[in-house]
Amino acid sequence: QKEVEQNSGPLSVPEGAIASLNCTYSDRGSQSFFWYRQYSGKSPELIMFIYSNGDKEDGRFTAQLNKASQYVSLLIRDSQPSDSATYLCARALGSQGNLIFGKGTKLSVKP
């Protein structure tokens, strides 16, 4: 099993702050990376994906990928209490590869 590692948290940030979620992976063949958000009792929902080194921004979310260091991160700007959830990092080998998920980081945004 190719591992995807995440700090389980909980990560607690005040409302309005930047939340930084990190993920490392061991398989250098991984080509695409995904961030999902999962609220308690619900299924995951896709936030964004990233294939290339560097940053990718979408609204308040920025994904950062560094293939040389084998890590991918997700920044959430202006965090809101509604962002409180578990964030799952996943990687795939190529466009046809299955997703391998990390165990998720629980984020708590305090009002």
Next chain:
Amino acid sequence: GAVVSQHPSRVICKSGTSVKIECRSLDFQATTMFWYRQFPKKSLMLMATSNEGSKATYEQGVEKDKFLINHASLTLSTLTVTSAHPEDSSFYICSPREARTDTQYFGPGTRLTVL
């Protein structure tokens, strides 16, 4: 876009019965369907992968005769838990991969409780 439906959302059944879970991609075609299971406070665990019109590939430790998967069309897949037992109680989530973009989405999940 990328709407996935899963039915039923919740089911409670007696031990020994079979339960069928249906997953539909409503506005896209899914050549590949993944089925996951998630126990409380645990991570998603991939159970099986199926391609439309082909037999499913099961992950190690998942009994193919117990978890029957049918992927009859590009928009419909079913998972049948046969002779369910209390240890099968879990949150089952389908995940179709959109053919056009290779992006994987998730259904809303089915919470199965076996008494």
